[in-house]
Amino acid sequence: MPELPEVETVRVQLIDKVVGKKIKGVEVFHDKTVGFDEDFEQKLLGKIISDIGRVGKLLFFSFKNESDLFMLAHLKMTGQFFYVSKNEVVTGGGHSMTENDMREFPGRHTRCAFYFADGTSLYFNDMRIFGYLRLVDKPGLETAKSGYGPEPIDPDFDIDWFLQKLKRRNTNIKAVLLDQTFVSGLGNIYVDEALWRAKVLPERQASSLSKREATALAVASKEVMLESILKGGTTFQSFADTEGREGNFRDYLKVFGRQGQICERCGGEIKKIRVAGRGTHFCSKCQR
DNA sequence: ACTCTTGTTAAAAC
């Protein structure tokens, strides 16, 4: 389940692997993935990838000498980009891949393939078909980007603004942190982790947080995501990087998936409940 | 057969 750290991991790897490459062929295996754009392949033929940006969990590809064409890419829950270098025998290694996927690309869940002029290729796999690839013009890119709030990892993230906004939100803090139009990048895993670090219960009303708690939460959100990026993200059920490897931050999770275990900070029991419609993990003793 | 998993969004309620 890719959140900001996982998407950033993919972005950095993709930049290293496909920027500067010319698209020689495109194959769409599932129309919904490309928004039923019948010209998807044709629009990309001959284009050279010049950069890959990110806002929140959304990636956007730019192309050389094309100021009005961009490809948005959202992994949603099970989207994965796999890069295959030429002549490489793909045996795969990610535990999330089915045996079919491990044997060859394209595999059962491959929704789109990009073939480059140098013989390498990039596959977009997405088991549940929630993810998408979309071609947009410059205004379309701006519209997409405008829907995202600031990222806690941004050096310019304004904690005072964060404090003031929280006071006006009339729902639980978990739902607020999951709202990408408010702050972007956090998903179910990192929200639970940030709340644990800040010692705040997920069901607390956002407006009830003290200045100290809200500040701790902003700092915790930033730190947990930055630390995860350094570990290549978290693999819980399905995340894999561009080579099919898992992320290594899973070992550093303090509450997510640890229901029934003991909190390493206070010895309390980690519980799992449902908040904001999501499985929610927290320490029943040291989070308040 | 049934429940659970989650990022985003549409729709409806307020």
Add this chain to the structure above:
DNA sequence: GGTTTTAACAAGAG
């Protein structure tokens, strides 16, 4: 208009 809640989406794991 902004906020909030809920369901829907899809497919697999258990």
